[in-house]
Amino acid sequence: MALYKVKVFSRFERFWHWTQALLIFTLLFSGMGIHGFYQVLSFEKLVWLHVAAALSLITLWIFAIFWHLTTGNWRHYLPTTQGMGQVVRYYAYGIFKGEEHPYRKRFWHKHNPLQALAYLGLKLGLFPVLWITGLLYLSYGLWSQGPVTASTLQWVAVIHTFFAFLMAAFVIIHVYLITTGHGFLQHLMPMITGYDEVELTDAERAYLEEDEPGRIIE
Amino acid sequence: MRETRILRALRKPAWLCVALWLAGGAGQALAEAAPAGSMASVEGAAPGRIELGIKEYEITAKKRPVDKSVTKLGEKPEDTSTTDHAELEELQGPFHSGPEVTKACLKCHNKAGKQFIRNKHWTWSWHNPKTGQVLGKRYLVNNFCTNAAGNEGMCGQCHAGFGLTDSRTYDFHNQENIDCLVCHESTGTYYKLPPTRGNKACAIMFEGKPPIDFTKVAQSVTLPGRNNCGACHFFGGGGDNVKHGDLSSALFKPTRDIDVHMGEDGENFSCIICHVGDGHQWAGSRYAPTVKDTTRVKPGMPRQTATCESCHGLQPHPFTLMGVKLNDHTDRVACPTCHVPAFARGGVATKIFWDWRTAGRLKDGKGFQEEGYIQGNGEPRHTYKSIKGSFKYGENVIPEYRWFNGVERWITVQDKFDPTKPVEINHLEGGPDDPDSRIYPFKRMVTWQPYDKGNNTLVYMHLWGDDEDAFWGNFNFARAIRHGMEDFGLPYSGEYGFVKTYSYWPIVHMVAPKEKALACQECHAREGRLKNLSGFYMPGRDRNVWLDRLGILIVLATLAGVLIHGLLRIVLAGGRKA
Numbered sequence: 001m002a003l004y005k006v007k008v009f010s011r012f013e014r015f016w017h018w019t020q021a022l023l024i025f026t027l028l029f030s031g032m033g034i035h036g037f038y039q040v041l042s043f044e045k046l047v048w049l050h051v052a053a054a055l056s057l058i059t060l061w062i063f064a065i066f067w068h069l070t071t072g073n074w075r076h077y078l079p080t081t082q083g084m085g086q087v088v089r090y091y092a093y094g095i096f097k098g099e100e101h102p103y104r105k106r107f108w109h110k111h112n113p114l115q116a117l118a119y120l121g122l123k124l125g126l127f128p129v130l131w132i133t134g135l136l137y138l139s140y141g142l143w144s145q146g147p148v149t150a151s152t153l154q155w156v157a158v159i160h161t162f163f164a165f166l167m168a169a170f171v172i173i174h175v176y177l178i179t180t181g182h183g184f185l186q187h188l189m190p191m192i193t194g195y196d197e198v199e200l201t202d203a204e205r206a207y208l209e210e211d212e213p214g215r216i217i218e
Numbered sequence: 219m220r221e222t223r224i225l226r227a228l229r230k231p232a233w234l235c236v237a238l239w240l241a242g243g244a245g246q247a248l249a250e251a252a253p254a255g256s257m258a259s260v261e262g263a264a265p266g267r268i269e270l271g272i273k274e275y276e277i278t279a280k281k282r283p284v285d286k287s288v289t290k291l292g293e294k295p296e297d298t299s300t301t302d303h304a305e306l307e308e309l310q311g312p313f314h315s316g317p318e319v320t321k322a323c324l325k326c327h328n329k330a331g332k333q334f335i336r337n338k339h340w341t342w343s344w345h346n347p348k349t350g351q352v353l354g355k356r357y358l359v360n361n362f363c364t365n366a367a368g369n370e371g372m373c374g375q376c377h378a379g380f381g382l383t384d385s386r387t388y389d390f391h392n393q394e395n396i397d398c399l400v401c402h403e404s405t406g407t408y409y410k411l412p413p414t415r416g417n418k419a420c421a422i423m424f425e426g427k428p429p430i431d432f433t434k435v436a437q438s439v440t441l442p443g444r445n446n447c448g449a450c451h452f453f454g455g456g457g458d459n460v461k462h463g464d465l466s467s468a469l470f471k472p473t474r475d476i477d478v479h480m481g482e483d484g485e486n487f488s489c490i491i492c493h494v495g496d497g498h499q500w501a502g503s504r505y506a507p508t509v510k511d512t513t514r515v516k517p518g519m520p521r522q523t524a525t526c527e528s529c530h531g532l533q534p535h536p537f538t539l540m541g542v543k544l545n546d547h548t549d550r551v552a553c554p555t556c557h558v559p560a561f562a563r564g565g566v567a568t569k570i571f572w573d574w575r576t577a578g579r580l581k582d583g584k585g586f587q588e589e590g591y592i593q594g595n596g597e598p599r600h601t602y603k604s605i606k607g608s609f610k611y612g613e614n615v616i617p618e619y620r621w622f623n624g625v626e627r628w629i630t631v632q633d634k635f636d637p638t639k640p641v642e643i644n645h646l647e648g649g650p651d652d653p654d655s656r657i658y659p660f661k662r663m664v665t666w667q668p669y670d671k672g673n674n675t676l677v678y679m680h681l682w683g684d685d686e687d688a689f690w691g692n693f694n695f696a697r698a699i700r701h702g703m704e705d706f707g708l709p710y711s712g713e714y715g716f717v718k719t720y721s722y723w724p725i726v727h728m729v730a731p732k733e734k735a736l737a738c739q740e741c742h743a744r745e746g747r748l749k750n751l752s753g754f755y756m757p758g759r760d761r762n763v764w765l766d767r768l769g770i771l772i773v774l775a776t777l778a779g780v781l782i783h784g785l786l787r788i789v790l791a792g793g794r795k796a
Contacts, residue, residue, distance in 0.1 A: 035758075035766075036743070042737060042738065042739055043738035043739035044739075048539055048540055051539055052539060091783075095787060096787060097790070137757075151755065154755035154760070157760075161761075162769060164769075165768075165770075168773050169773055172777055176783070179784065
């Protein structure tokens with residue numbers, strides 16, 4: 001086992017990440033305006049932005065789901081308790097003592113256990129709820145005429161808004177956490193260049209050198 | 219002589235009281251009646267030019283502005299008829315009266331009479347099958363001049379027949395009394411006067427009118443233009459735009475800015491393009507409006523409905539991101555709600571407040587009137603009249619919005635009510651959970667009017683007549699009400715008071731060009747136009763306060779958490795380096 005600089009974020013993954021980031025910021029911004037927190041743009045423009053961003057994000061997600069399933073990248077998000085205690089202890093205590101992060105990225109486990117769990121929650125909890133309530137909100141005209149009437153929209157709105165607040169909280173934590181460890185740039189650059197330091201087994205190194213030259217630098 | 223002097227002396231303090239009351243207490247009532255910002259406010263007691271007589275209908279009795287409006291889609295007005303009536307032998311006359319002309323019309327159009335005597339413009343009566351109520355001018359009390367019943371000698375001026383002086387005895391089967399000309403003549407020189415002369419105080423209505431050339435008028439007949447319908451409908455309630463708010467003389471020759479359909483620089487539609495019909499029955503009703511027209515339209519499909527949807531369909535907006543969202547609104551929001559941003563546009567004001575309590579003040583023993591409001595087109599409007607009381611006007615008025623399913627319940631002269639609360643003369647049914655309802659714009663008329671204090675009912679007033687009871691001339695409520703009720707055998711306690719009433723007038727005309735339709739935030743805002751409608755959730759307007767507090771708390775706590783975490787890292791790492 002040794003550290004190598006390996007391309008861990010493929011071009012699609014980086015595109016997905018940054019487009020998603022842009023769209024989420026757009027959605028948070030326009031959503032707050034629609035909710036009435038400020039009046040900078042007209043309601044019409046805000047709704048246009050929100051719907052356009054939401055539909056784009058959903059399209060992107062359809063591709064991302066396909067990508068996760070076909071490339072096997074879903075495995076990065078499998079939850080595990082192994083090493084979880086150390087990571088929690090690090091963020092709660094060790095980090096203040098200047099300790100090194102206890103987790104070493106591996107080729108098929110590029111996220112630490114806490115990170116993987118957080119992303120899993122995001123992908124299986126937060127996002128779907130926002131999607132479903134958002135689509136219900138958008139398609140209100142199709143279902144509001146039956147037995148489910150106008151007052152139901154309130155609950156759709158309440159759930160959608162609550163999870164939007166959670167989304168904002170996630171963004172804050174996410175941005176903060178990349179300032180930890182070896183610093184902001186160290187975390188940021190891999191998502192731009194695609195390369196990060198990863199522990200490889202001999203077999204993995206041999207495989208990459210043989211079959212995917214260019215993915216491994218040194 | 220002495221008696222008159224005493225009466226005058228008695229009147230003076232009373233007059234002062236009224237003036238003081240108007241300046242003080244009434245100010246509150248007036249302010250309440252007028253939503254801020256949308257109404258020009260004029261006190262009823264403002265001093266102005268004093269003159270006598272009724273002259274509200276002057277324009278209809280002079281030469282009306284004749285429009286060459288489109289009466290059939292896609293055709294020039296002059297091309298629509300297969301007959302030039304001027305060349306017909308039967309119409310060479312000479313004619314000397316309306317009924318003579320009607321006789322000539324019915325000779326060829328031998329089914330028209332039978333058709334028309336079933337029409338509301340003739341019967342003044344309509345049975346609403348949904349509520350079981352019998353409505354119509356023959357019976358109802360409104361909150362303008364209150365009742366046509368018993369005052370036909372004046373109000374019959376707008377009956378589409380000749381000589382309606384008393385609806386109890388009028389022959390509603392005599393086809394020769396149908397007035398064909400008022401709807402079909404196209405010279406603009408035909409006019410109608412009240413069927414009887416009334417009190418001499420109203421004599422001005424009959425003075426200085428040019429004689430009608432009946433032969434010329436008869437030869438001019440064609441499909442009705444805006445000036446035909448408008449001669450009555452633009453002057454409902456006692457003058458130009460008094461009643462409806464969205465129907466005024468500004469529509470005789472409007473620009474498309476005032477009405478996108480009727481604008482002469484636009485589609486130049488006549489009324490009958492939308493109010494379509496066959497056999498002298500046509501679409502459109504104030505008593506039972508079609509609020510939700512869900513009939514699917516196929517291209518070229520003939521419809522007999524005066525709805526927006528009958529031409530524009532249910533998905534009128536383009537297939538774009540916003541267009542789809544707007545189409546999504548059509549199930550809950552009526553078209554005019556967004557497309558008639560304000561009514562009484564184009565320079566002609568509408569009455570929004572009427573106070574009968576001040577009626578009957580006299581100067582030198584005579585009724586008088588004051589002009590205290592100058593409307594957009596520069597013409598003065600009366601703010602006080604002894605025969606009617608004091609008024610307030612509005613222009614470019616923002617409508618009232620209500621859930622409405624097309625069912626109106628009227629307070630008729632027989633219905634009892636609670637006089638301690640404002641009485642809704644036509645109560646609108648509907649609500650957010652009723653799938654047949656849509657949000658609809660209305661003009662709300664606010665009036666203080668006489669009622670029977672003992673029986674808690676509205677009253678008929680005997681306003682018009684050359685006798686000692688007619689209010690217009692004698693200015694005595696007690697006698698006018700007793701006479702009005704007795705005429706129809708209605709119970710009257712003998713004691714009258716004044717009650718605050720509301721009436722609602724659907725706003726559908728004066729459709730603005732699409733670029734002037736309401737922007738979303740006119741309603742989707744905390745303090746938007748729909749702030750008073752409850753029972754449903756609307757984005758931008760509604761929110762759950764506790765959810766917002768919880769959400770903001772979560773975000774702030776997260777922010778505080780990472781800040782403290784970061785600060786600790788800096789402090790502790792810094793200490794370690796030292």
